[in-house]
Amino acid sequence: MKKFEEKTIHTENIYNGNVVKLQVDDVSLPDGKTSKRELIKHTGAVGIIPITNDNKIVFVEQYRKPLEKSLVEIPAGKLEEGEDPSVTALRELEEETGYTAGTPRFITSFYTSPGFADEIMYLYIADDLETVENAAAGDDDEFIERIELTLDEAKQYVADKQIHDAKTNYAILYLDTLERM
Amino acid sequence: MKKFEEKTIHTENIYNGNVVKLQVDDVSLPDGKTSKRELIKHTGAVGIIPITNDNKIVFVEQYRKPLEKSLVEIPAGKLEEGEDPSVTALRELEEETGYTAGTPRFITSFYTSPGFADEIMYLYIADDLETVENAAAGDDDEFIERIELTLDEAKQYVADKQIHDAKTNYAILYLDTLERM
Numbered sequence: 083m084k085k086f087e088e089k090t091i092h093t094e095n096i097y098n099g100n101v102v103k104l105q106v107d108d109v110s111l112p113d114g115k116t117s118k119r120e121l122i123k124h125t126g127a128v129g130i131i132p133i134t135n136d137n138k139i140v141f142v143e144q145y146r147k148p149l150e151k152s153l154v155e156i157p158a159g160k161l162e163e164g165e166d167p168s169v170t171a172l173r174e175l176e177e178e179t180g181y182t183a184g185t186p187r188f189i190t191s192f193y194t195s196p197g198f199a200d201e202i203m204y205l206y207i208a209d210d211l212e213t214v215e216n217a218a219a220g221d222d223d224e225f226i227e228r229i230e231l232t233l234d235e236a237k238q239y240v241a242d243k244q245i246h247d248a249k250t251n252y253a254i255l256y257l258d259t260l261e262r263m
Numbered sequence: 264m265k266k267f268e269e270k271t272i273h274t275e276n277i278y279n280g281n282v283v284k285l286q287v288d289d290v291s292l293p294d295g296k297t298s299k300r301e302l303i304k305h306t307g308a309v310g311i312i313p314i315t316n317d318n319k320i321v322f323v324e325q326y327r328k329p330l331e332k333s334l335v336e337i338p339a340g341k342l343e344e345g346e347d348p349s350v351t352a353l354r355e356l357e358e359e360t361g362y363t364a365g366t367p368r369f370i371t372s373f374y375t376s377p378g379f380a381d382e383i384m385y386l387y388i389a390d391d392l393e394t395v396e397n398a399a400a401g402d403d404d405e406f407i408e409r410i411e412l413t414l415d416e417a418k419q420y421v422a423d424k425q426i427h428d429a430k431t432n433y434a435i436l437y438l439d440t441l442e443r444m
Contacts, residue, residue, distance in 0.1 A: 083425060085333040086326040086406040096278050097285055099301040101379050104278055104285050109328060117404035119328040120280040122303060124379070145267040147290060147300040148381040149374060152266040158378075190421075192432040193330060194375045197339075198282050198305070200329040201376055203429070223298035225267040240371075244264060248384070248429040251373045255433065259440045 086112050088119065101160070102199075124201035127194075128170040129158040129249040131207040131257070132183055138230040139257070140211070141239075141250070142178045145225065154229055154239055155250045158203075159220075167204035175208070177220035179228045184210030189256060194248055203249050205256075233257050267293050269300065282341070283380075305382035308375075309351040310339035310430040312388040312438070313364055319411040320438065321392070322420075322431070323359045326406065335410055335420055336431045339384075340401075348385035356389070358401035360409045365391030370437060375429055384430050386437075414438050 088109035096104040103123035111117055132140040145152045159174035161167060171186045186206035194201045220226065231239065236254050239245040245254065269290040277285040284304035292298055313321040326333045340355035342348060352367045367387035375382045401407065412420065417435050420426040426435065 083324075083333040084326075085324060085408070087333075088326050088328050097301075099287070100299075101301045102285075102303065104283075106280070107328065111404055112406050115404070118281070120278075120282045121329045122283065122380075123329075124376075127378075143264075143266060145265075145269050146374075146377040147269050147288060148302045148304075148379060149377055152264040152268075153374070153377055155377070190432060191424075191427070193327075193334070193428045195305075195380065195382055196327040196330055196334055196336070196428045197308075198329060199303075199376065199380070223292055223296070225293050227266070246372070247374045247377045248433070251371060252429070252433050252436065255436050255440065259436065259443070262440070262443050 088112075088117075091116065120198055122199035122201070124199055125163065126161040126167075126202045126204070127158055128161060128167045128174065128204045128206065129156045129253065130171040130175050130183075130186055131156050131189075131205070131253045132175055132179065132181055132211055133207065133209040134211050134230060135209075138232055139236055140179050140181065141229045141231060141236070141245070143227045143229055153246055154244045155247055156253050158249060168206060171204075171206045171208070173218070176214055176217050178226050180214055180217040181211045182214045183208035183212075205249060205253065233261065269293075269298075272297065301379055303380035303382070305380055306344065307342040307383045307385070308339055309342060309348045309355065309385045309387065310337045310434070311352040311356050311364075311367055312337050312370075312386070312434045313356055313360065313362060313392055314388065314390040315392050315411060316390075319413055320417055321360050321362065322410045322412060322417070322426070324408045324410055334427055335425045336428055337434050339430060349387060352385075352387045352389070354399070357395055357398050359407050361395055361398040362392045363395045364389035364393075386430060386434065414442065
């Protein structure tokens with residue numbers, strides 16, 4: 083779908099970081115005029131909804147520097163180059179919670195902020211959780227606490243804005259929908 | 264909630280754009296070590312689910328330069344400084360679709376990408392749509408087409424990934440949940 087395509091005239095690379103790249107493109111608009119677009123490049127991310135054998139959802143709490151507060155979220159992480167998202171899902175699950183799981187089932191994917199970023203989020207659900215002995219450690223600058231909640235408890239966390247991000251709010255609504263079916 | 268707080272040691276401002284700002288913070292971690300955080304600053308955004316009198320949902324199709332393709336999304340836009348999100352919702356609705364609506368009802372809010380951005384999305388629903396004569400125009404670099412779909416049609420757009428962003432996927436799931444109640 084290329085409707086209203088904006089052709090790139092010039093790209094200025096502003097920043098090349100570990101998490102994001104920033105570039106500013108001069109574009110040609112459908113009416114022939116020009117404009118600038120600020121573009122954040124990201125490798126994509128994966129979130130996983132882990133369900134324990136006693137039907138609790140496994141979350142992680144971590145500090146989110148952009149917000150200057152901690153949030154409770156489903157386990158998630160960045161896609162490595164060329165990695166299948168279901169592999170990322172199990173890796174992040176182990177690193178962040180110490181659990182492994184059965185085969186993750188794909189739920190949906192979505193762009194998080196298509197106006198300025200190309201980040202895509204792949205969302206999975208998995209059960210048959212088992213504790214991993216000597217679980218792989220995550221990045222050494224990640225401080226994470228595991229929290230296991232019932233769906234009702236999680237909905238209260240949403241109401242209290244302790245759960246307050248797109249993938250996790252979507253996950254809670256998704257589980258709530260399943261329960262009504 | 265300040266659990267695992269990361270204190271700022273130094274902030275480097277990299278870019279100050281119209282849509283995003285980028286800064287890189289040196290932070291002090293809970294174990295006393297230091298790390299860098301890449302932070303995108305954004306003023307926040309509002310999305311609105313407009314429901315017509317014949318129970319269709321109003322979407323807009325526009326080109327998303329970060330993705331190099333067009334998406335079908337609910338009407339949305341950036342919060343102006345100090346603006347109430349419900350005001351933003353009605354303004355964007357008029358600019359992007361030519362409709363006005365009754366009082367928008369708040370559904371939820373969420374951070375779109377809390378790992379690297381502070382953007383928050385406020386989500387509203389509104390009905391009692393009326394066509395505005397001489398509707399306010401949007402930004403002159405926005406090319407937008409209005410599309411009205413039933414919920415079933417919209418679910419097909421999700422399946423086809425023509426609808427493929429966090430706020431709109433959430434909106435469709437939300438409407439689907441309402442219909443099951």
